[in-house]
Amino acid sequence: MVPKFAFAAATAVLLAFTPVNAVWPLPTSFTTGSTALRLAPWFDIHIDVHGAPGDLVNAVKRTKQQLWNDKLERLVVGRGGVDADAVFKAGQLNGLTISLENGAKVRSISEEAVAPLESRDESYTLTIPGSGSGALLKANSTLGLFRGLTTFSQLFYYYKNNVYTIEAPIEITDKPAYPYRGLMLDTARNYFPVKDLERTLDAMSWVKINNFHWHVVDSQSFPLEIPGFEDLAEKGAYSADSVYTTDDVSHIVSYAAARGIDVIVEIDTPGHTAIISNAHPEYVACAQSTPWASFANEPPAGQLRFTEPAVTNFTSDLFTAVSKLFPSKFVSTGGDELNVNCYDQDPVTQATLNATGQTLEQALDTFTQATHGALKEAGKTPIVWEEMVLDHNVTLSNDTIVLVWISSQNVVDVAKKGYKVVHAASDYFYLDCGGGGWVGSNPAGNSWCDPFKTWQRSYTFDPTANLTAEESKLILGGQHLLWTEQSGPENLDPIVWPRAASSAELFWTGPALTNVTTALPRLHDVAFRFRQRGVQAISLQPLWCALRPGACDLTA
Amino acid sequence: MVPKFAFAAATAVLLAFTPVNAVWPLPTSFTTGSTALRLAPWFDIHIDVHGAPGDLVNAVKRTKQQLWNDKLERLVVGRGGVDADAVFKAGQLNGLTISLENGAKVRSISEEAVAPLESRDESYTLTIPGSGSGALLKANSTLGLFRGLTTFSQLFYYYKNNVYTIEAPIEITDKPAYPYRGLMLDTARNYFPVKDLERTLDAMSWVKINNFHWHVVDSQSFPLEIPGFEDLAEKGAYSADSVYTTDDVSHIVSYAAARGIDVIVEIDTPGHTAIISNAHPEYVACAQSTPWASFANEPPAGQLRFTEPAVTNFTSDLFTAVSKLFPSKFVSTGGDELNVNCYDQDPVTQATLNATGQTLEQALDTFTQATHGALKEAGKTPIVWEEMVLDHNVTLSNDTIVLVWISSQNVVDVAKKGYKVVHAASDYFYLDCGGGGWVGSNPAGNSWCDPFKTWQRSYTFDPTANLTAEESKLILGGQHLLWTEQSGPENLDPIVWPRAASSAELFWTGPALTNVTTALPRLHDVAFRFRQRGVQAISLQPLWCALRPGACDLTA
Structure with missing residues (x-):
């Protein structure tokens, strides 16, 4: 009895706004594909930094824990189940290698973090292939590597013991607009x-x-x-x-x-x-x-x-x-x-x-x-x-x-x-x-x-x-x-x-x-991921809305 | 250099508003003395109700746990320490006896709680003596006894393993204004x-x-x-x-x-x-x-x-x-x-x-x-x-x-x-x-x-x-x-x-x-007691204000 066009319109809205990654803040350059990729059981992060500082080693450890422990399912009706087919057929990502750009000085994250504001280099590039070969994270500083690790940990969702993305290959070049x-x-x-x-x-x-x-x-x-x-x-x-x-x-x-x-x-x-x-x-x-x-x-x-x-x-x-x-x-x-x-x-x-x-x-x-x-x-x-x-x-x-x-x-x-x-x-x-x-x-x-x-x-x-x-x-x-x-x-x-x-x-x-309309479903993701990590971020909307991106917009 | 009168005025405000009990809601009839009394180590609550229902027995157990576990110190500058002398010299309260009024039917709290609204009898009387003899709680129903137990648990503060009041003797006759x-x-x-x-x-x-x-x-x-x-x-x-x-x-x-x-x-x-x-x-x-x-x-x-x-x-x-x-x-x-x-x-x-x-x-x-x-x-x-x-x-x-x-x-x-x-x-x-x-x-x-x-x-x-x-x-x-x-x-x-x-x-x-000005320090007490019991009630004011009743009033 509901006019058919209304349902069609609602569906279109959902597809247009459904986020399939929850990176926040949005990288300044970000291209994604449509290939599914899951972390291999042996997935590891390799630190290709000579004399890697302890805080970088620890950041890598925390990133690995987050990857496996976040257990955040996609925020759509049906949750992770909507990706079931793609996930079970997905290729496996073997690892992530992180390294500094040629000539970059090796200093700890902690040293970089307290440098004069405008001298801190937080930029990084992150490449995740469509196939199972390794992902690469590069930066001019350990601080940049840390920002890239943070991004990496937000690219994945969880479904039935799989940690996956459906958006490989992914290319990110990122740096802050303001220091x-x-x-x-x-x-x-x-x-x-x-x-x-x-x-x-x-x-x-x-x-x-x-x-x-x-x-x-x-x-x-x-x-x-x-x-x-x-x-x-x-x-x-x-x-x-x-x-x-x-x-x-x-x-x-x-x-x-x-x-x-x-x-x-x-x-x-x-x-x-x-x-x-x-x-x-x-x-x-x-x-x-x-x-x-x-x-x-x-x-x-x-x-x-x-x-x-x-x-x-x-x-x-x-x-x-x-x-x-x-x-x-x-x-x-x-x-x-x-x-x-x-x-x-x-x-x-x-x-x-x-x-x-x-x-x-x-x-x-x-x-x-x-x-x-x-x-x-x-x-x-x-x-x-x-x-x-x-x-x-x-x-x-x-x-x-x-x-x-x-x-x-x-x-x-x-x-x-x-x-x-x-x-x-x-x-x-x-x-x-x-x-x-x-x-x-x-x-x-x-x-x-x-x-x-x-x-x-x-x-x-x-x-x-x-x-x-x-x-x-x-x-x-x-x-x-x-x-x-x-x-x-x-x-x-x-x-x-x-x-x-x-x-x-x-x-x-x-x-x-930035765009406030497309930001909302992404910010729901932030809130849900925060809760998975033990920070009591609030619900921004009824879960009905969080699962249907765009459907609770004033204009929807 | 601060004008003396200002300090004197501030002190007067503090004394006038400092609550020494935190009963909420305020009983409809409530008289207090100025004698210190602490729970004896062997303090117990005696249920003088024939065939006492299980939910009453459990309520008594919870009340005893609250009495010893709340560990809420007075909300004044110096906290519990301000009562140290009084507490260490205080007489001991041996017990509380709870009983139904003559002729009252023994039904469980649970039965009373779901009775038709205007037929629920929540009234009770509570007497705490100035000396160490027993306190008495009486009511027409187990529901009234439960309300009285709730009140009893809020009459006491904590200081260095003592659970005490400085307001004995206490006489309360209480019933709700609205059902x-x-x-x-x-x-x-x-x-x-x-x-x-x-x-x-x-x-x-x-x-x-x-x-x-x-x-x-x-x-x-x-x-x-x-x-x-x-x-x-x-x-x-x-x-x-x-x-x-x-x-x-x-x-x-x-x-x-x-x-x-x-x-x-x-x-x-x-x-x-x-x-x-x-x-x-x-x-x-x-x-x-x-x-x-x-x-x-x-x-x-x-x-x-x-x-x-x-x-x-x-x-x-x-x-x-x-x-x-x-x-x-x-x-x-x-x-x-x-x-x-x-x-x-x-x-x-x-x-x-x-x-x-x-x-x-x-x-x-x-x-x-x-x-x-x-x-x-x-x-x-x-x-x-x-x-x-x-x-x-x-x-x-x-x-x-x-x-x-x-x-x-x-x-x-x-x-x-x-x-x-x-x-x-x-x-x-x-x-x-x-x-x-x-x-x-x-x-x-x-x-x-x-x-x-x-x-x-x-x-x-x-x-x-x-x-x-x-x-x-x-x-x-x-x-x-x-x-x-x-x-x-x-x-x-x-x-x-x-x-x-x-x-x-x-x-x-x-x-x-009710009085909104005198309610504030009492409501601070509610919030603090709730937190002691695991409910995350918020701070209504800076702690500086909570410890100085009246001092943050707009008119103070």
Whole structure:
């Protein structure tokens, strides 16, 4: 009774959108055939790299485990069964050989991962033949090889003990459109055990995110043990169990680096520092002053007294000490949401300003130059939030990287000032938006950055909107961000994944090659593969839709 | 340097709001002292009930496990340590004796849980002395005893191997303000394994929710095995693994009943039935017709051809068979979102209407009377969504219960028609709102029921707004609801908890005794205790706030 044409149309839609590989982010050059090929039982990955570094050897081991353990069946009606005939007749792939291009220097993934951002070479080529001969992965660096291994692990599906593709031969030439793809996690509002960070780093690496922006401390807690500044965590962590010790940091940094991820730590100053008053009450203005809303954007109030030379020295020394814990070339010094009223009401700050004749802005410039100077001395490039260039008149070095968060509209202004930009705008990339208000005694409260930012929204963001060609060169990439007022280990995965994969693809593949309609079935695949690997990515749609690519489109 | 008065004010706030018990929902009469009391190492619960039913014995066992295993420290700065002195000097509580009031009939919790709604007696009294003599729990029913045990398990905190209260003596007289506190879960958009339902039922029982409204099937999948109708699940479940077998249903029903929860199944008809076409294409109009948006509120389209006598018989027989699987006195027959265009375009429906001379509405009345008749025959009372009384002219029996979902504004109209109401309004109780749009190819899509419904919003809902005293008597209670377009096992707990506890308290304690400001620290306690028990309730605020009750209020 259903009109025949309707059924035919629906079938056509299904065929057009059914993905037969789940590589995410989409490689920049990607050709596939239609031959079935399965991994031979003896399939192995041969490392043809002289003196192969240990992290590459381990990455190969993990890749092999993923190939056999993912057990992800195709997301179509009938699942893996639709490929049964092809699979049982398929040729066998004997192995994958990975090697560096001629003349490439052999350095570990971990070394490559923390190199200066624009010098990291993540490119690779991957060739999978139509017959059973070997597949080849080549790159200029072990980091590129790692990216290629990640891609390789996503080319295959599972059906009845077979790990196969129906798209051989496959030719991939791939490299990122932008050097910076990141994820920011706040571990200060609520604490996350190391194992949650490990799982998050794993997931990040699966979608080729290469920077972990670690907003480790804030006004609520100081969970970072820093040699010489142990009292900050001793008195400022939520508990003795909720501290990232120097051993933890060292572990996290090397865990990340082995997965191609640079850990960029943020010590937000001079705002967002109330908790420092637990150890150094004399350094903090308006610590826990009430009503908090008069002194801070969220409780508790408290900001470093940057007018005080002792505070400047303390902060500079802190930055120097922190710099030693992290091999990254970058440290974020924050600089957001400075509350002027806090300083206006602070007798110490006012006394010093009166004595020196400086304005608050002049004192901020002095503080910033000194503390950034300490970072430079330690070989680091500073990263700041947008207010430091848009709201304040501080002197920053040209290479300072600016995180635009308040609004994507502000990118133009930052670029016009000549600073490099990482997209981090709340109107596209904030994972916490839309979760409702969280301050107490306010039944009508909603999320300040309502509505929820869907993956579709971040995925269709234009990184160079309203920028000239010259300004566009200042865009380093972008990232999703999770502020954790309403998050903890219990909802970390569902809030972040698969949403954060959308910016990972946007900034790897580049907006010219992305398409939100064809991305959806591929992103379902990401979510399902993540779950197979133990990361609790959410369902983006009813399974009915996931199994019928395109059928739940608004236009279907 | 911080003004002294500010600190003093902050301290006063903390003292005023610090909860020293975490009972949720708040008992309707609750007096506490200030004596510390800890469970003796030999503490036991004595069941002074002749022929105590097995589910009561098991409930006592679980309560003892919770008492010793929750290990929840007070949520204050310093945690359990703040009570150290009191705890080490505290007297010991030897035991709790539970008994029925004189003359009460001994029936199992499971029997009481599925009795007609307004006949369930959940009241109890609980007395904990200031000295070490025994505590007493009394009730008119084993169900009341179970509610009292639930309360008892929440009166205690943990510190260094001590399980204690600092509020003895405690006197509680408690009973629910409304007979219906529910939770609805949709297991059709995405499937949830039985263990997820068990965990959810456990959590529901901890906040005294007494009805599990199980929206088990829908257009996307039919995961319910029904004797005589096995083909519906065989052809309509997502997979053979994604079926609630009759054994599963029997297990879920008894698991729930032993926890004081009635399982009310919903077989939504005549809409939301596309999947039935897999087994019976001849029964379904516009099955998977495209564009789906012309035929249904969400994909896939498909509705029962209720004009056809064969369909009416099929549905009646289906209801009869389903009725046997569930001991509840209630079955929901749905009736929401009937799409008229689907029938207008359906040649079969149109041919029958032409032949009989009936209007669509008249045919719907015939269908409803017949199918509800089958339910009545099976001893069940029907529950319907609001459209069945507000949009359609069907004959319903007076005892039909109406779920108001489109808007809380519609409650008045339903009450004016004299039907009993369960609050289920999307503008207060929908847990899925605010999660962004999920249909594909629509980057700008947002949740249709934006914004996110916070716990504060549902908690401050007025169940009798705009109703006369007489109409107010029709309100049976209310529930949170989770539609699972964007949910699965991976985010079930974080979406539901602790939010759904807010309606549980509203409808147990009653709006007269609830206060959103003092509720927040108590709800933190709920979330922490849930996590201790393995349910991944989210953090409502930074831990800094959770440890400082009141300090993060907007007015603090």
